[in-house]
Amino acid sequence: MLKREDRPFIVQSDSTVLLDERHRDAEAARQSLSRFADLTKRPGHVHTYRITPLSLWNAAVAGMSADEVIGELGRYNCYELPQKVTSHIRTLMGRYGQLKLIRGEDGLLRLRGEEKLMEQLMAIPYLAGMLNESGDGERIASPEMRGALKQELTRIGYPVIDLAGYRHGESLNVQMREVTRGGKAFGLRDYQKRAVDMFYCEERMDGGSGVLVLPCGAGKTLIGIGALSRLHCDTLILTSNVTSVKQWRQELLDKTTLGDEHIGEYAGKAKEVKPVTIATYQILTHRKQKTDEFEHMRLFNERNWGLIIYDEVHLLPAPVFRMTADLQATRRLGLTATLVREDGRETDVFSLIGPKRYDMPWKALEEQRWIAEVTCSEIRLPLPDGERSTYEEAAGVEKLRIAAENKAKTEAVSRLLERHRGKPALVIGQYLRQLHEIGERLNAPVLSGELPHAERERLYAGFKSGDIPVLVVSKVANFAVDLPDAAVAIQVSGSYGSRQEEAQRIGRILRPKTGENAAWFYTLVTDGTKETQFARRRQLFLLEQGYQYEVTKWEKPLLGTAGGELEGMGAN
Amino acid sequence: MDETRKRIECLSPNGRQTLQSLMKQFGMLPFRDEQLLRHVHPGCSGAEYRLGLIELELAGLLKSYRKGWGDKVFMMPGAQFRRCWREVYPTLHPIAVDESTLQFSLDAIEEESPLPLGERLMHGVAELVNCGLAQTSKGSWPKRTIEKVVRALAMKEYDLAQLKLAAREPSCPLPYALFLDFALHEGWLVLEGRDCRLETRRLLSWLNQTQAKRESALVAFWTDQYAAAVPSLANAAAFVFGWPALQWCSPAHLEERFAMAIFDWCRLMTSLGWMEKAVTLGGQHVYRWVVDLGEATSDSAGPPYAQIAPDGDVFVPREGPQYAAFGLELIARRVSSDVVGVYRLEADPLRKAAESGISGERIFTFLNQINGEAVPLALVMAIEGWMSEGSGEMRETAKSRTFDALLSKNENKECPAPAAPEDRPVVLPHDTKEMTELRPSDPAALFQGLDSVPVTWRSQMRQYHPSTRRELVERALIWRTAVKLNIRGQAVPFIPDKLVEDEEGWRVTGDLSLDGQVERTLLAPHMWDEMMLVIPEFTKY
Known part of the structure; x- marks a missing residue:
């Protein structure tokens, strides 16, 4: 309540920190905060951080003291620090080490x-x-x-x-290549090396387990492989879906000295257990009846694993947590873009996987051009008269479908792709009929869940090589698909799912591009319908992540008439 | 130099002594002179105190009143009391405690930090507006309105109990009465029969001060008005008012009763969001102000009053004007009230605003005003969508009128002072509404019949017949003054307070001052030689 100093942030008594990014000292303050606070959201100029027990304990693990944390806060805070906050910090950090x-x-x-x-x-x-x-x-x-x-x-x-230590596990002869199997020079980026170092913590007895937090597109898979190569041991890799399993396999073969005989897939129909085994959370938690045992959990004991990698650890299901509780003598590496879990089990991640060892800010990656600069746009389209009356008469989910399948969207997609001609683009949607119509109009293949894995792999390969400039994809694109050269993503309808799905869609286009390192994410929304509500939710998520977000109205006349342009394209 | 300090410095030792005694005994409560004379300092006479009272009146430090045909009472106005306290006890200080000697417990940390009362009052007014500002046909406040406002005020009955105050209307909860009292005092609310009107200009004028000014004025108001009913609390409040901001302080070294009163007052101040509490490693409770009670002279800042984020969060720094916060109370959801208040523009409150007759156009005008720049387009579209989900019926309500008045920002810095309410909602012991202020008495009136006694009685030490001695003593008793007695060759002051008669004759009890000591004594007329009446000199201020 007292005198205000000209400094970049304000500490609230509930341990929230509000950072004004426009302040000349904002970057220094941000770097300081990242050591002991978690970034919650960053829409606009005011970024919100929270100082939580976990963030303080992670700071303690990294060697910070309570006095240091309080000193840093005092340095950049506009006002006197609330006593509640200093008490909070001293008490909680004081507990670390007891x-x-x-x-x-x-x-x-x-x-x-x-x-x-x-x-x-x-x-x-x-x-x-x-x-x-x-x-x-x-x-x-x-x-x-x-x-x-x-x-x-x-x-x-x-x-x-x-400090109870780890068992080494079965030794495995594995190194990272300097030239990939595909013939390209390869090496981990600086921040990737640092992440591996921070995880391994050779000099510390409490090192060797923990979570690495990096934005989508930062190359978490390579960091996992780096850790595996450092430890030279049998490794179990758990991930969220079959496509991701394939991606891991592909990268292991391409970037390490491992061969097919060393890598096993344990997902779908395959049930191979090899020195490096890649499985899905889904298979581990599969059971025919609710009363049955999780028969595939025995995978944890199939080999003398020296390392377990939990890809997308924010999605770890509860049964896997339980199993992990029994594996504390095995090194554990969690990889994620966000430590925030929908179920609030962050403390379990801390205690059972390990503390946060590394947190790479999204902004820093963007500035160093390791990820593309993304612009997000929402385009509002009117519902043609003929469809409007149908919409008004419909109820419930049918209304959503009508709004989502607005025929005007097809035209809009075509126009947008025209605008970004030559750039690899994805069109993402939920309704197969609509996706097929769009595919037909654009003469682009449609990748959906109906397709067998092999066909999906063929289409990915074609997209990567540039043979297929536009790919129309269904929900399967939500999963950890590696499409490094997508520069444009157009979402015509959403499953309106969790924040993680939104992050992953953005992640599909975040990979750095040669030349103009930029990417575009469009969402087409039918104005005056329930779609706008879901659009707002998405908007909020993207804004909170700090993405630039624009909303424009599609001024083109109704279908069947010529002309029309995308009006109002530009900043808010 | 401070006016109060000047006046106190000019007081005679007697005047100062009288001031100290009455402040300690009565605080801000009205008292009769007889009540004061029961607490005369040993060695001082009643006459001296009476003269002291007249001196204090003439100095403007004290006032006297009469209610109807009742007794004359003296009283020190609240603000005057607080100012005098600093000057009367200049060397009394708390012990400063270093933060390194404090201990912290997680339970204490997890307790909710109370919001400063000024913020809560604003929330209370917003609730009143949201409820329609209407009273019942019987002229009382609807239960729902009271409940909502009381919830916003979040005052603990336990902490208020020490004030020994009561609402004028028995069914009215004390927190609500206190809220109305301040609102009427400031003139935000004007009661006209059964109608209640919000005087937005005055409210804005208050809101647009800096937080420091608002809260420090509130602390002073509470100190001067609500500590009145309990003298020990009044003294504690005045003492604590002088503590420096942000310095941990302990009163543990002071006299126990006074220290207890200080702890009680500090506990109340903490619950009102103006102080913080901690515990030393030795288990002692200490407190500190988080409000600067010095003369906060900085003017409030101009726009932008807030920052609107594209996701709908609105940040309102608390140290600045609260025009923005009040408007947001009517159209947004309050997320948190803290160093920075955070509001959220979202569907539900905006729909309700639309249904209350607040148009989207007015809302955008307001938002652009407080933001200092255009609201992000994405948010504009979201707001338009939400508001269109309202009933669509435009009507005028107390809420829409208040919002419109807010928008016209018709704050008149020269607002005339609000009229005093008919009856204050809180019954206060120092309410002079039904009293008549009196002029200071003539000192001579204290010694009625002075001209009829021999001059020698008061001018020189003489031997007198026992019956004459008795007469002198009786005069001294009537005039509550002292006599000087020659006891074994030494002239000693004696203040008689009672004449006793028995088979041995008459004797007198009183305070005898001997070698700097004052002792209660029973004297018979043969126990002294010469004597004289002591008529204190009156020091005219």
């Missing part, structure tokens, strides 16, 4: 800390059930309790430094 988990010579785990704290913990029945008395300031647990113990302690606000 508990350590060590492996004794007898193989049992020893939880060590001040005896007073131990007594407090033993008063909690669930914890008391896992721990046995030992000496002053020490309690014993069986190795199987390692994950569950850490999980529970973190949940009640006491993070544990896990």
